[in-house]
Amino acid sequence: MTDISHTPPDASAKSPRVDHLLIAEMVEPGSRVLDVGCGDGELLQLLATTKGVDGRGVEIDRDKVNACVAHGLSVIQGDADHDLANYPDQAFDYAILSLTIQATRHPKTVLENLLRIGRRAIVSFPNFGHWEVRSRLLFTGRMPETRNLPDSWYLSPNAHLCTIRDFANLCATVGAVVEQAVAFNAAGRRLPIKWSISTQNLLGEKAVFLLKGPAP
Amino acid sequence: MSAATPDLSALAEPRWNEVHNPTSPVIRFGENEPLRLECQQDLAPFAIAYQTYGELNADKSNAILVCHALTGDQHVASDHPITHKPGWWTSLVGPGKAVDTNRFFVICANILGGCMGSTGPASLNPKTGKPYGLDFPVITIGDMVEAQARLIDKLGIDQLFCVIGGSMGGMQVLEWAARYKERVFSAAPIAAAAWHSSQNIAFHEVGRQAVMADPNWAAGNYYAAGTTPKNGLAVARMAAHITYLSEEALHQKFGRNLQDRDTKTFSFNADFQVESYLRYQGSTFVDRFDANSYLYITRAMDYFDLREKHGQVLANAFRGTKTRFCVVSFTSDWLYPTRESRAIVQALNAVAANVSFVEIDSDKGHDAFLLEEPTFFKTIRGFLNAAATKRGLAPVPEGRS
Numbered sequence: 052m053t054d055i056s057h058t059p060p061d062a063s064a065k066s067p068r069v070d071h072l073l074i075a076e077m078v079e080p081g082s083r084v085l086d087v088g089c090g091d092g093e094l095l096q097l098l099a100t101t102k103g104v105d106g107r108g109v110e111i112d113r114d115k116v117n118a119c120v121a122h123g124l125s126v127i128q129g130d131a132d133h134d135l136a137n138y139p140d141q142a143f144d145y146a147i148l149s150l151t152i153q154a155t156r157h158p159k160t161v162l163e164n165l166l167r168i169g170r171r172a173i174v175s176f177p178n179f180g181h182w183e184v185r186s187r188l189l190f191t192g193r194m195p196e197t198r199n200l201p202d203s204w205y206l207s208p209n210a211h212l213c214t215i216r217d218f219a220n221l222c223a224t225v226g227a228v229v230e231q232a233v234a235f236n237a238a239g240r241r242l243p244i245k246w247s248i249s250t251q252n253l254l255g256e257k258a259v260f261l262l263k264g265p266a267p
Numbered sequence: 268m269s270a271a272t273p274d275l276s277a278l279a280e281p282r283w284n285e286v287h288n289p290t291s292p293v294i295r296f297g298e299n300e301p302l303r304l305e306c307q308q309d310l311a312p313f314a315i316a317y318q319t320y321g322e323l324n325a326d327k328s329n330a331i332l333v334c335h336a337l338t339g340d341q342h343v344a345s346d347h348p349i350t351h352k353p354g355w356w357t358s359l360v361g362p363g364k365a366v367d368t369n370r371f372f373v374i375c376a377n378i379l380g381g382c383m384g385s386t387g388p389a390s391l392n393p394k395t396g397k398p399y400g401l402d403f404p405v406i407t408i409g410d411m412v413e414a415q416a417r418l419i420d421k422l423g424i425d426q427l428f429c430v431i432g433g434s435m436g437g438m439q440v441l442e443w444a445a446r447y448k449e450r451v452f453s454a455a456p457i458a459a460a461a462w463h464s465s466q467n468i469a470f471h472e473v474g475r476q477a478v479m480a481d482p483n484w485a486a487g488n489y490y491a492a493g494t495t496p497k498n499g500l501a502v503a504r505m506a507a508h509i510t511y512l513s514e515e516a517l518h519q520k521f522g523r524n525l526q527d528r529d530t531k532t533f534s535f536n537a538d539f540q541v542e543s544y545l546r547y548q549g550s551t552f553v554d555r556f557d558a559n560s561y562l563y564i565t566r567a568m569d570y571f572d573l574r575e576k577h578g579q580v581l582a583n584a585f586r587g588t589k590t591r592f593c594v595v596s597f598t599s600d601w602l603y604p605t606r607e608s609r610a611i612v613q614a615l616n617a618v619a620a621n622v623s624f625v626e627i628d629s630d631k632g633h634d635a636f637l638l639e640e641p642t643f644f645k646t647i648r649g650f651l652n653a654a655a656t657k658r659g660l661a662p663v664p665e666g667r668s
Contacts, residue, residue, distance in 0.1 A: 105621075113626055120593065120623045121645040123653025127594075127612055127624035134616070142619035 067097050069239040070175045070259055074147060077173055077231065077261050078102050082144035085109070085168060087131045087161075088151030092119040095126075107143075109134055132156045135164035147173045150257070153209045163225050166264035172227070175259040178234065180214030180252040198237065199256050215252040218260065226265030234258045281349050282382070282555060287391070289316040289377070289384025290348040291341050294421050302379075302414055308404045312393065315418045316384025317341050317376040320360065321368035323424070329660055330424045331366060331651075332415065333375040334432030334439035337507075337564055338556060340383040343375040344368065349555045358639055365648040370655070370663045371428065378439075379414040380406045380563040388559035389490065399559075401487035406563060408435070408571045412442045419450075426450050428658060429651060433457040433636035434603065435564070438571050441611065444592070445573060445584040453591040453654040455647065458600055458636045460607035461581050461614070462572035467602060470510055471565040474503030478558050487559050500558040501549030508548045513599040513632035517541060581610065582617035591657070592622040593650040595643060597635040623650060 067075075071094045078084060080102045086095050089108030092115075098104040108126035110116045119126035127134070131148065132155050146169030148161065153176050155161045165172040177199050178184075187195035194204040200212075213221070215234060222229055234242045234255025242251050251258070284290075293316040296302070301311035318341040323330060333343050333356065340347070344354040344361045360366040360373055377385035380403070388403035395402075419427065430443045430451050437459020444454040460467075478484055481499025489495055509517075521541040525531070528538065537543040577583035592615055596608035605626050615622040627643045629635040636643065 107621065113628065117625050117627070117642050117646060120625050121649035123649050123656070125591070125621050125623045125653075127616070127622060128626055129609075129612075129624070134613075137613045137616040139617060139619055 067093070069235055070149065070257055071097055073233055073235075073241070073259050074098075074149065074173050074175070075101055077171075077259075078104060078145055080104075083107075083142070084145045084147060085138070085143045086147045086149065087135065087165070088148060088154075089115075089119065089124075089126055090149075091115050092122060092124045092126060094147070094149060095119070095124050096122070099124075130155075131161045131164075135161060135168060138164075138168045140167050141170055143169045145169050145171050145173055149173075149175050150177065152176050153212050156210065158211045158213075159221060159225065162221065162227070166225065166227055166262060170263070171230070172262040172264070173259065174218070174262065175257060176213065176218060177209075178215050178252065178255045178258050179212040180216060181237075181256050182253050183237070183256075185253075215255055215258045216248060218258070219248065222260065222262060228263040228265075229260055230263055231261035232258060282557070283389070285348055285383050286387070286389045286557065287384075291316050291318045291377075291384060293317070293384050294418055296417060300417075302410070302417065304404055304410045305407045306404050310379075310386065310404060313379070313386040313414070314384065314390070315376050315379070315386075315414055317374060317418060318343060318345060319375075320344050320373040321371055323372040323422075324661070327424050328426065328428060328658060329370065329655075330372045330374060330419075330422075330427050331429045331431060332419065332427050332443070333360065333366070333373055334415070334430065334436035334443075335375060335378065336432070336434035336436045337568065338504075338552065338561075339436070340381065341375045341377045342383075343373065347555070350551070355637060358637065359644060359647065365644040366431065366651065367648075367663060370660070371651075374419070374422070376415050376418050378411045378564065380411065380560060380567060382557035382560040385414070387557065388487070388563055389557040398490040400490065401559070403559070403563060405566055405570075407567050408438045408442050409446070411567065412439055412446060415439070415443075416447065416450075426452055428660070429453040429455060429654065431455040431457070431647075432459075434459060434633065435568050437603075438463075438568065441573055441584075442571075444588065444590050445577075448588050448590060451590045452658055453593070453650070455593045455595065455650065456608075456611065457595040457643075458597055458603045458608075458633055459611075460603050461584075461611050462574060463568050463570075464607070467510075468569045470507065470602075471569055473506050475562050475565060477502040477506070478562060481558075484558060487562075489558070495553065496558045497550075497553045500553045500556065500561060501546075503561060504552040504556075505545040505549040508545060510602045511632055511634045513601065513630060515599060515630040516632050516634075519630070520544075581614035585615055585618050585620055588615075588618060588620050590620070591650075591654050592620060593646065594622060594624045595636070595646060596624075596626045597629045597631070597633070597640075597643075598626060599630050600633045600635065602633040 084104045084106045086108045095106040111130040116128040146165040184195040234251040295314045301309035377383040380387045392399040437456035440456040478499040481496035483494040484496035524540045526543040596605040612624040
């Protein structure tokens with residue numbers, strides 16, 4: 052996947068993204084990981100270095116795939132909508148979808164596949180319920196363009212934007228167990244876990260969910 | 268002439284010397300070491316000619332087997348003994364190259380059925396003392412791999428660090444990975460397919476019919492007569508050569524340009540540059556290649572379908588594999604298009620194999636894997652470096668990179 056969220060590069064371009072750091076915390080050392088929409092392989096590198104994982108990636112952008120493989124990562128050119136169906140059940144300890152689900156054509160199928168392929172799924176996404184998004188829509192009457200969602204509606208690759216509450220509902224619909232859910236504010240700080248989902252949905256700019264599939 | 272004392276003077280050309288006494292090393296397997304072929308015949312004795320580059324390390328863990336394509340040979344990175352041209356994959360293989368012979372021990376064997384020293388239809392049939400011709404058994408990609416495995420045994424190597432090859436070489440890579448899961452640490456099938464397509468079989472049939480239509484082919488017995496079906500083989504090569512290129516590549520290279528003339532001649536001379544080029548490709552090919560070998564090898568490719576022995580499900584061929592794969596295709600390759608590489612990748616994903624897959628943007632067609640493609644080189648270098656780290660291979664010695 053391309054960098055779907057179009058998050059502008061941090062000033063400290065080399066320091067890992069906060070959502071990546073959180074994902075790295077969630078992953079057990081030495082596990083098998085599939086990163087769907089792995090981009091230039093930043094997360095896979097981080098997981099390999101800090102957690103010694105056996106990592107694989109799927110990426111839609113050919114140049115990024117080439118860069119990943121040239122750096123020694125095991126990455127295939129493909130995309131979440133088409134290529135996940137080929138993987139067997141429980142082939143990985145973690146199937147990760149980082150800031151990509153909102154750009155897939157069939158997010159529900161993609162999520163179901165992630166939960167099937169991985170013993171755990173980790174999904175991060177930009178939160179359309181963030182107060183800034185809401186206020187832009189409310190006061191300008193136009194599709195919000197924010198730091199987190201910088202493209203105009205006709206250029207954006209995002210086809211299925213959702214809020215934290217929407218995503219939690221989808222998890223319930225597909226029978227996924229939410230083991231952990233963390234939201235970040237615009238400064239990249241984690242919101243206190245004890246805050247209600249309504250508050251997280253209002254103040255969280257991005258969210259990361261650690262999920263377990265429904266019992267077979 | 269009698270069968271006992273054949274007149275082989277006609278076979279004295281360099282081409283025939285390479286068939287019988289190749290300039291490269293050769294391992295000869297005796298009557299007591301037959302090769303059981305897929306057609307259920309035993310081939311014995313047989314010979315496998317090969318080249319090596321670099322040095323095998325102490326624990327024999329740095330060997331890379333390069334598998335060559337239809338008209339390739341063992342001379343990967345050294346001059347060809349007949350044409351004296353540089354090796355066919357010097358772009359990729361050599362000191363400091365992506366397949367770095369300062370770090371790896373590179374082996375390439377002339378395939379079974381070939382004509383550069385490994386046993387093939389031009390080799391002498393021990394029963395008659397004459398070249399086999401059409402008495403040579405029909406061989407398969409699997410048979411080629413079995414013969415290579417016997418060579419690797421003789422070289423005392425248990426596990427190959429990597430098996431790599433393009434086109435038909437890629438078919439051998441897949442066959443190696445399916446047959447010898449424990450012996451292949453990593454595998455790179457390039458511009459290849461897990462089964463030969465109907466279209467590709469069709470092109471091969473055109474080539475074979477061109478050879479067989481040449482009166483000099485003489486039902487495959489041209490050796491004794493001192494002739495070769497040059498015209499037929501040249502036409503086969505010309506037709507095949509078109510399939511190795513792309514329309515874009517042909518257009519850029521030749522367009523409609525005329526060859527050494529300003530106007531059309533209103534004849535069937537090679538007015539166009541592209542005609543002249545193809546004629547040249549055809550005529551140089553026949554000086555180094557045996558027509559019967561061409562028939563047998565194209566047949567082996569046509570018979571290739573890795574699904575057949577695995578319940579028609581390609582993924583079954585790779586079940587349980589620990590091999591690290593790097594599958595590569597090229598955008599303008601219409602002979603082995605990307606979708607065929609993708610089918611390999613999907614099968615590998617279905618068994619959760621460790622696989623990388625890169626489609627290289629190139630306008631050079633199928634031949635791109637032999638040409639200057641920096642992105643392709645980076646891919647292979649990155650893949651091999653990562654695999655070498657996993658395998659615990661020492662880095663390139665200081666001062667040798």
